[in-house]
Amino acid sequence: MKFRDHLSALMLPFGALILIPAALLSVSQDTTMGGEVPYLINIIILLFGVSILLVGFALMVLTIKMFYQIGKGTLAPWAPTQRIVMNGIYLRTRNPMISGVILIIVGEGVLFSSWLILLWSFVFFIVNHFYFIFSEEPGLQKRFGEDYLRYKKNVPRWIPQRNPWNPNHKAGE
Structure with a gap:
């Protein structure tokens, strides 16, 4: 895997996480949530926003690392993993990377008290939801066959399951 492949793969999250929110902020000065709020509430909102952001960032970094180390590929469709990743957080949910984003x-x-950025998160989710259903999942089924079908049957697409799936467990054992 070339460094250029990894660098180009990071352009997707860069656009979704930096460029689009920055553009929305630049055009939305009057569409933020609320007006003047007390200092303590501002601090609470700041800490809440930063906490969500950091959890998402940790999840994204962890899953990108797993794609590279275990899957031998990147998050980009033009440099996909060579192996299916069925480890760690991927045993609880099939799409933790996008959940992190x-x-x-x-x-x-x-953090920026922006309804437009929150709306963007919803649009981003919906677009990815349908992309996974109609493009990514059929592609993974074609590439990884029965292994992927078994994984898909046992691990939910979005909401993490409480107990991780055990890929070594055979039904009826």
């Missing part, structure tokens, strides 16, 4: 965008929306 969504959390970052929500954190930005809270």
Whole structure:
């Protein structure tokens, strides 16, 4: 895997996390949440936004690292993983990387008190939801076959399950 592949793969989250929110902030001076709020509430909102953002960032970094180390690829469709990643957080939910990106965008929306950025997080989720259903999942099924179908059957798309799936467990054992 070339450094250039990794660098180009980071352009996708850069656009979603930096460029689009910055553009929305630049055109939305009058569409923020509320007006003057007490200092303590501002601090609470700031801490809440930063907390969401940091959890999302940690999730995104962890999953990108797993794509590289375990999957031998990147998050970009033009340099995909060579192996299916069925480890760690991927045993609880199939899309933790995008969940991390969504959390970052929500954190930005809270941090900047921007309804437009929060709306962007919802639009981003909906677009990815349908992309996964109609493009990514069929592609993964074609690339990884029965392994992916078994994984898909046992691990939810979005909401993490409480107990991680055990890929070594066979039904009826």
